[in-house]
Amino acid sequence: MRKGIDVFMTLLLYTAALSSCLVLFVILGFIFTKGVGQVSPAFILGFPRGLNAEGGIFPTIVASFYATAVAMTVVTPIGIGAAIYLSEYATGGRIVRLIRFGADTLASVPSIVFGLFGLALFVNFLHLGWSMLSGGLTLAVMALPIIMRTAEEAILAVPRSYREASFALGATKWQTIRRAVIPAAAPRILTGIILGTGRAFGETAVVLFTAGVSINLPVLLTDPGRTMTSHLYILATEGISLPTAYGTALLLIAIVLAFNYLARKLATKVR
């Protein structure tokens, strides 16, 4: 009897784990088989035609990379700076608790609230309008806790002996950080940046209200643009063109998973 229950529960747990896994393959398999016929050089590099449904999705790809690049350019130095403060300078106490509370809270804010915030602050209050800059800056705020946390963990993982050796050679604190600590932590910091890039690239609710939805090729920072995620949302819900939606979904998932894969590869290399 006891043995029977044990076998039964083991099988049940097996089933749970396998179905968790299966879900991934159903999602990927379905979107791949439906989308693969749609993706072609003309689809990737072409402009939309007709009711924005036929033809290519080039402007949306550019908009996605543009907004993400703005976000990462802004957030990377700030996030690493914050991590350096927390790991190398801070001595605990109230201010560190406050900073950690801020980062934790930021990490838990729903993406739609970031969207509202970006709309209120960047688009309206600062008059940046729907633009790559507004979208990028809002994404930067969203990605900040991710970069901070991963960079701090990376810096804390650098052995104390590196710092001691550097100090023993007469280096100042900043020289030690710049020449010994940061280079040693760099691969892990980079992993965090790539993960953050993937998050920002796949985000929809934030860019929908800050970067705009007009399909045009964004060139200036002040240009609006529809990202791939917004494009997929609009295509899917308005039912304009399912084939284009499948193609967009496949490209989007491929790019985001490529970022994840890159981060994972880098992380295992370090270990």
Add this chain to the structure above:
Amino acid sequence: MSARILRKVFLFCALTAVVSVVLIFIFVAVKGAPIFATAGFTRLFFSMNWDPLKGNFGMLPFIVGSFIVTLGALVLGAPLAIGTAIFLSEIAHDRIKRFIRPSVELLAGIPSVIYGFFGIILLVPLSRMLFGGSGFGLATAWIVLAIMILPTIAAISEDAISAVPPVYRMGSLALGATRWQTIKRVVIPTAMPGIVNAVVLGMGRAIGETMAVLMVLGNAPSVPKSVASPASTLTSAIALDMSYASGVHQTALFAMGLILLAVSMVLITVVRVWSGRVGR
């Protein structure tokens, strides 16, 4: 550069996180709070009447919607996630582990708009077939959200379960308990605080999720009567109406954002207090 200035620069970077939170609060509150003064709490929180064109901003349908959608996702997703975590930590051999763990982690990396799209093309027709109706409704949203919170709950639960010292298991096994008895009586109770933590974080993710819910829930501002009924949540209502709302209507949406912000603050505080107590 002098060391003092550098220190200030890094401190300034770190304080950006705090400043951002404060700015988010200020900007969402300034735009949303006025409605509490004009409409009053009862007419907002305890009214089912959401009709922006007539000036009725009863938010109860969305609050109830968020609650039901989240609860259903947890009921479906949490057991699956915790089961997966137990399997990975207690049963799986290395080779299976190396296959399942990255797969579950990858689920966390898929953008929410993809989940919504997947819901529309596969789960909506399925729900229509099984439960009738349009297919856009509670059942579909539950399944989509259950999948989305799975990696969060599984990863954090697995950490908690793996942290149970091996001697506990050995002791139980030495007393003649089977593996399942050991899991049920020793491992899970010991890891419970961590598992609860995981479920609370999954709950936060479910409440805050926007795009996927917006795409499959059907977006009707009413309390759903069956598993096939459409509904609306705080997040989906904001996202849907924001594109055209103006005036008091927009104020109402920012007020709903404020509610979401408050809920996520409460959850994160619960997790902090809880894990702080467990950690020591």
